[in-house]
Amino acid sequence: xxxxIQLQKYILANDFQFSRLESSNNDxxxxxxxxxxxxxCAAVVMAIGYIVYIAFDLYINEESMLFFPILSxxxxxxxxxxxxxxxxxxMIFSSDTELIFSLPIPLWQAKLFNVIKLMILYLLIxxxxxxxxxxxxxxxxxxFWFVLLSSLILVVILPLLVITTTFIISLAVxxxxxxxxxxxxxxxALLTFFLFLSPLLYITYNSASLNYKDIFSTSSPLxxxxxxxxxxxxxxxxxxxSLLAITLVLVLITGYVFTKRYAFLVASYSTSSKRRARDxxxxxxNSSFKSLFSKELKLYLSSITYVSNTVLTPALLLIGSLxxxxxxxxxxxxxxxxxxxxxxxSKYIFILFTTVxxxxxxxxxxxxxxEGQSIWILLTSPxxxxxxxxxxxxxxxxxxxxxLACAILVYTQNFSSSLLDxxxxxxxTITSLLLISITGFFVNLxxxxxxxxxxxxxxxxxxxxxxxxxISTGLISITAILITLDFNFTFHLLLLVNxxxxxxxxxxxxxxxxxxx
Amino acid sequence: xxxxxxxxxxxxxxxxxxxxxTLDLVEGDICAFIGMNGAGKTTSIKSIVGIHSFDQxxxxxxxxxxxxxPQEFKHMVGYSPDTPVLYGNMTxxxxxxxxxxxxxxxxxxxxxxxxxxxxKLNFGSAIHDLISTYSHGMKQRxxxxxxxxxxxxLIILDEPFVGLDPNATYFLQEEMKKRVAEGSIxxxxxxxxxxxxxxxxxxxxxxxxxxxVNDTMINLLSESSLGEKFRSITAHE
Numbered sequence: 001x002x003x004x005i006q007l008q009k010y011i012l013a014n015d016f017q018f019s020r021l022e023s024s025n026n027d028x029x030x031x032x033x034x035x036x037x038x039x040x041c042a043a044v045v046m047a048i049g050y051i052v053y054i055a056f057d058l059y060i061n062e063e064s065m066l067f068f069p070i071l072s073x074x075x076x077x078x079x080x081x082x083x084x085x086x087x088x089x090x091m092i093f094s095s096d097t098e099l100i101f102s103l104p105i106p107l108w109q110a111k112l113f114n115v116i117k118l119m120i121l122y123l124l125i126x127x128x129x130x131x132x133x134x135x136x137x138x139x140x141x142x143x144f145w146f147v148l149l150s151s152l153i154l155v156v157i158l159p160l161l162v163i164t165t166t167f168i169i170s171l172a173v174x175x176x177x178x179x180x181x182x183x184x185x186x187x188x189a190l191l192t193f194f195l196f197l198s199p200l201l202y203i204t205y206n207s208a209s210l211n212y213k214d215i216f217s218t219s220s221p222l223x224x225x226x227x228x229x230x231x232x233x234x235x236x237x238x239x240x241x242s243l244l245a246i247t248l249v250l251v252l253i254t255g256y257v258f259t260k261r262y263a264f265l266v267a268s269y270s271t272s273s274k275r276r277a278r279d280x281x282x283x284x285x286n287s288s289f290k291s292l293f294s295k296e297l298k299l300y301l302s303s304i305t306y307v308s309n310t311v312l313t314p315a316l317l318l319i320g321s322l323x324x325x326x327x328x329x330x331x332x333x334x335x336x337x338x339x340x341x342x343x344x345x346s347k348y349i350f351i352l353f354t355t356v357x358x359x360x361x362x363x364x365x366x367x368x369x370x371e372g373q374s375i376w377i378l379l380t381s382p383x384x385x386x387x388x389x390x391x392x393x394x395x396x397x398x399x400x401x402x403x404l405a406c407a408i409l410v411y412t413q414n415f416s417s418s419l420l421d422x423x424x425x426x427x428x429t430i431t432s433l434l435l436i437s438i439t440g441f442f443v444n445l446x447x448x449x450x451x452x453x454x455x456x457x458x459x460x461x462x463x464x465x466x467x468x469x470x471i472s473t474g475l476i477s478i479t480a481i482l483i484t485l486d487f488n489f490t491f492h493l494l495l496l497v498n499x500x501x502x503x504x505x506x507x508x509x510x511x512x513x514x515x516x517x
Numbered sequence: 518x519x520x521x522x523x524x525x526x527x528x529x530x531x532x533x534x535x536x537x538x539t540l541d542l543v544e545g546d547i548c549a550f551i552g553m554n555g556a557g558k559t560t561s562i563k564s565i566v567g568i569h570s571f572d573q574x575x576x577x578x579x580x581x582x583x584x585x586x587p588q589e590f591k592h593m594v595g596y597s598p599d600t601p602v603l604y605g606n607m608t609x610x611x612x613x614x615x616x617x618x619x620x621x622x623x624x625x626x627x628x629x630x631x632x633x634x635x636x637k638l639n640f641g642s643a644i645h646d647l648i649s650t651y652s653h654g655m656k657q658r659x660x661x662x663x664x665x666x667x668x669x670x671l672i673i674l675d676e677p678f679v680g681l682d683p684n685a686t687y688f689l690q691e692e693m694k695k696r697v698a699e700g701s702i703x704x705x706x707x708x709x710x711x712x713x714x715x716x717x718x719x720x721x722x723x724x725x726x727x728x729x730v731n732d733t734m735i736n737l738l739s740e741s742s743l744g745e746k747f748r749s750i751t752a753h754e
Contacts, residue, residue: 028530291618294611295604302606373602379568381619382591513587515570516563 004109008117011096015117016040039466044128051133058213066217071133072154073220077200079122079162084192086456087305088170089269091115091163092262095453111262112255115163122159130155153240157247161221164247164254169195174268185301189308190315288383292391299370300363300395305455306370310363310399317357317403324350324410347415348483351425354407355479358400358433364440365468367392368448368514369458375450378514385445385514386506393437400433424491431498436475438505440468445512518543519565519671519702524574526564527726535561536726538574542702542719547693549713549734550706551743552723553751558706559599561723562675565704566596578671592620595664599675599706601656605649609640609659612648613666620667627666634662637688653680661689665696672696674705678712690716710743724750 013019020033051071058064091114101110109116130151173192177183203219222243258265286294300306344352371378378388407429412422444464452458459465482490519542527534535557542548552558563569565576567583567590576583576590583590603612617627635644638658648656657680664672672693678686693703693716707713713720713734720737722730729750730737737746 286614286618288618288621291615295607295615298606298611299604373600374604376568376596376598377603380566380591380594380596381616382588383619384588516568 003103003105004113004116007100007103007105007113008120011117012120039461047129048132051129055133055135063213066213067133068150068154069217069220069222070213071130072158072222073216075126075129075158076162076221077197077216077219079125079158080166080196081193083118083162083166084170084189084196085305085308085460087303087308088167089304090454090456091118091167092265092269108259111259115255115258118163119159122162123155126158127155150240153244157244158221160247160251164250166196167254167258171265171268178268185304185307186311189304189311193308193312288387289390289394292383292387293394296367296391296395303370303455303459306363306366306459309459310361310396313357313360314399314403317354317400318406320353320357321403321406321410324414325406327414344484347411347417350407350410350415351483352480354404354411354429355432355483356476357403358429359436359472359476359479361472362436362440362468363396363399364392364437365444365465366458366462367395367441368444369450369452369462369464370455372450372452375448375516379516385509385512388514389438389441389509392441393434396437396440397433404429404433424495428491428495428498431495431502432475432479435498435502435505436468436472438502438509439471440464442505442509443467443471445509445514448516450516518579519704520575520577521565522575524561524564524571524576526560526569526571528560532726533557533560534726535564535723538721538723538728540721540728540731542704544700544702545697546719547697547703547717548705548719548721549717549743550704550721550723551708551710551713551730551747552706556723557726558723559675562596562673562704562706566594566673567591593670595667595669595672597657597660597664597674597677599679601653601660603648603651603656603659605647607648608646609644609648609651612659613644613663616663616666622667630666630668631662634665638662638685654682654685657681658685661685661692665692668701670701672701672703672705674703676706676708678707678709710747714738714743722747722750 010019013022017033017036020029021037054070054074055064055067058067058070094114097113100113103110134147134151170192173188173195177188177191200215200219204215207215207218222240368375408422408426411417411425417425444462447463447467449458449462449464452462479494482494519540521538521540524538525534525536527536533555538561540548550558550562560569564571565583567587578590578593581590581593604615607615613627613631617624635641638661640655640658640662643651643655644659648659651659657677661677677689681689690712693705697703717734720730720732720734720743721728730746737743740746741749
C-alpha cells in the first residue's frame with residue numbers, strides 16, 4: 001500500500017505541476033507552473049468564498065440546519081458534473097496506465113489507480129469545502145461532536161458517491177447505446193448528462209420558487225436518503241451511518257465489477273478498433289476545405305470530453321427554441337423580468353437566451369491545441385492559415401445550425417417580428433456566432449498547447465479556453481446591458497461592432513502563421 | 518538546391534538549440550545528420566520543415582524562402598518525424614486522402630503511386646484500419662507513403678529507420694537512392710552510422726548545438742570511420 005501512496009504522491013505532484021516547480025531549470029517552465037498553481041489557488045479561494053457566503057446567508061436567516069444538505073448537494077452536483085465533463089474514461093485508463101501496470105504493485109491497485117487518484121482529489125476538495133463552511137456553524141449548531149463527526153463522514157461519503165454514481169450512469173449509457181448499435185459521442189454525452197442531472201432538473205422544474213436553498217436542499221443526497229442535518233439525536237446519526245454503509249456497499253460492488261471486468265471496460269471506453277469496411281480501394285483527393293473539415297469532424301467526435309464540454313450550449317439552444325416553438329409552457333411567453341428601471345419582455349429574454357447560448361462556448365478555443373503532437377502534420381503542410389481556420393470555425397458553426405434555425409423560426413413566427421426586425425436578429429446571431437468562433441481560434445493561435453497529456457488540460461483548463469471564456473462573458477454582459485437599455489438602436493450598433501471585430505480578426509489572421517516557438 | 522545559412526534557434530530560457538548551421542545540398546545529395554541525443558538535430562530539422570520559428574538565418578529551397586513563401590516551400594518538402602503521432606481516429610486511407618487533398622495531387626497520380634508504395638511497403642488491408650491500432654513501424658510506413666506520394670524535392674527524415682522492419686528498411690534505402698537519382702535531396706538524422714557511411718555522400722555532425730563536421734563522406738572516411746570520428750568528438754562528454 002505504501003508503494004501506491006508514494007506513486008500517487010508523485011503523480012499528483014506531476015499533474016498539479018509541483019514537480020515542475022521543484023526540478024525545472026527553465027525559468028519559463030517554473031513561471032508556467034507558478035501561474036497554474038496560482039490559478040488553482042484562486043479557484044479554491046473563490047469556492048471557499050461562495051461556501052462561506054452560503055454559511056453566512058443561512059446563519060443570518062436562522063436556517064443553519066440546512067447547511068449540510070445544501071453543501072452536500074452543491075458538492076455532489078458540481079463534482080459529478082465535473083467528472084462527466086472530464087470524461088469517465090480517465091478513471092479507467094490514462095497515458096501512464098501502461099507504466100502503472102508494469103510496476104510491482106498488486107493488480108487491483110493498478111486497475112483502480114486512476115479512481116484512487118480521483119478519490120484523493122475529491123476528498124481534498126470536499127474536506128476544504130466542508131470544513132471552511134462548518135467553521136461558522138461548528139459552535140452554533142446544538143451538538144458540536146455530532147457536527148464534527150457528520151462532517152468527517154460527509155467528507156468520505158461524497159467523493160465515493162460522486163465517483164460511483166457517475167461511473168454507473170456512464171457505463172449504463174454506454175451499454176445501452178452499444179446494445180442499440182449507436183456509436184455517437186454526441187448522443188452519449190447528452191444522454192449521460194441528462195440522466196445524471198435528471199433529479200436536479202426534475203426538482204427545479206417542480207420547485208415553487210427558484211431559490212437555491214429550496215432546490216439544493218431538496219436535491220441533496222442526504223435528503224434523498226431520508227437524512228437531514230438538523231437531526232442531532234441518535235436517530236439522525238443512525239441515518240448518516242446508514243448512508244455511509246449504503247455508499248460503502250455500492251462502492252464495494254462497483255469496485256469489484258470494475259476490477260473483475262477491467263478488460264471489458266478498457267475495450268468499451270477505447271476508440272473503436274474495428275476495421276472500417278470500404279467499398280473502393282482508390283483514394284480520391286477532395287478539395288482541401290472538405291478534407292480538413294472532415295478531419296476536424298472526426299477529431300471532434302473522437303473525444304467524448306471535447307463533445308461533452310462544447311455540445312451543451314448548442315443542445316440547450318435547440319431544446320429551448322423547440323420549447324418556445326411548441327409553446328411547451330405558457331411561462332415562456334408570459335414571463336417578463338421586472339428590473340428596477342426596465343421591464344424585459346419575453347421577446348428580449350429570448351434574444352438574451354439565444355445570445356448566451358451562442359457566445360458561452362466555442363470549439364475553436366481549443367481546436368488547435370487539440371491537435372496535440374499531431375500538429376506537425378498541419379505545420380509542415382502547404383496550407384494557408386485561413387484554410388485551417390475556416391475548417392475549424394465551420395465545425396463550431398455547424399453545431400449551432402439546428403438550434404439557430406429553430407431560434408430564427410421562433411423569433412420570426414412566434415414573436416410576430418417585422419421583416420427588418422427578423423433580418424436584424426438573423427444577422428446579429430450569425431455574426432455573434434462567427435465572432436466568438438474566430439475569437440476562439442485567434443486566442444488559441446496565440447496560446448497553443450500541443451504537449452498535453454489529458455484532454456481536460458486544454459479543453460477546460462487551457463489558457464486559450466479561459467481567455468475566450470472571459471471574452472465570452474464580457475460580450476454577453478455588454479450585449480445584455482445594451483439590449484436592455486435601448487433595443488432598437490443597440491441591436492444595429494452591436495451588429496456593426498460584430499462585423500468590424502470579425503473583419504479585424506480576419507485581417508490579423510491573414511498576417512499570422514502557425515509556428516511553434 | 519537547399520541552402521541553409523547561419524540558422525540559429527535557441528529555446529527560450531535555455532541554451533539548448535542550434536547555432537549558426539550553414540549547409541548547402543544539391544540535387545542528388547543524401548546527407549546524414551549526426552549527433553548525440555539533445556545535440557540539436559531535431560531542432561534543426563523542425564526549423565527547416567517549418568514547425569519551429571528560428572531566431573536568425575535563412576533557409577531556401579530552389580530560391581524559395583521558408584519565411585517569405587512558406588506554402589510554396591512546404592509544397593516541395595516531405596517530412597517524417599522521429600515519433601509519428603497521427604490522427605488515431607482516421608484510417609490509413611483517410612489520412613492519405615487528407616494529405617492528397619492538402620498537396621492537391623490528382624487522383625490518378627495518387628492511386629498510381631499508392632498501389633506501388635502499398636505493395637512495396639507490404640501494407641495490405643491494414644490501410645483500412647484505424648491508425649490508433651497501428652504499431653510504431655506501421656505509422657512510420659504510412660508517413661513514408663504520404664510523403665513519397667507527392668514526389669517532394671526535399672525529403673527530410675528524423676531517425677527514419679527506428680521501428681522499421683528489415684524489408685521496410687531496405688525499401689527506404691533503395692527509395693532514397695532512387696529519389697536522389699531523379700533529382701531529389703535527402704537529409705536524414707540517424708544514429709546508425711554504418712548505414713549512413715554506405716548511403717550518404719554528405720555528413721553533418723552536431724555537438725552541443727554547434728556544427729563540428731560538415732563535409733563529404735569520402736573526405737571524412739579517408740581520415741577515419743564515422744563511428745571513430747563521432748566518438749572522438751563526443752569523448753569528453
